Amino acid sequence: MPRTFVWHRTRGPKVTPKEQAPTDGKVQIRQVRSGIGKDWRQKQTLEALGLKHHQDVVVQQDSASLRGMIKRVRHLVEVTPVTE
Numbered sequence: 001m002p003r004t005f006v007w008h009r010t011r012g013p014k015v016t017p018k019e020q021a022p023t024d025g026k027v028q029i030r031q032v033r034s035g036i037g038k039d040w041r042q043k044q045t046l047e048a049l050g051l052k053h054h055q056d057v058v059v060q061q062d063s064a065s066l067r068g069m070i071k072r073v074r075h076l077v078e079v080t081p082v083t084e
Contacts, residue, residue: 026082027066030057033076045072 031051035043049069050058059082060066070079 025062025084026059027062028057028059028080028082029070030078030080031055031076032078035076038076042073042076045069046076049073049077051077 029049029051031046031054034054035046049066050056050060062081070077
């Protein structure tokens, strides 16, 4: 049976921003790319973050678990800290 998936090391983001430690504040998460055609885990992660569609914006309390979810879909979202 032929292989249907081939991993290419040249695909994907060239550089990802350094991970910052979770703060006590809040972060604004904006979905900048669609989840169509992505893995089911990435789609469920977007849903768990509260993002329903492209260009949707949510504000969440920063935590280690939230940072883990953001890391999984970092190529689909844009994260900015919220100043209150």
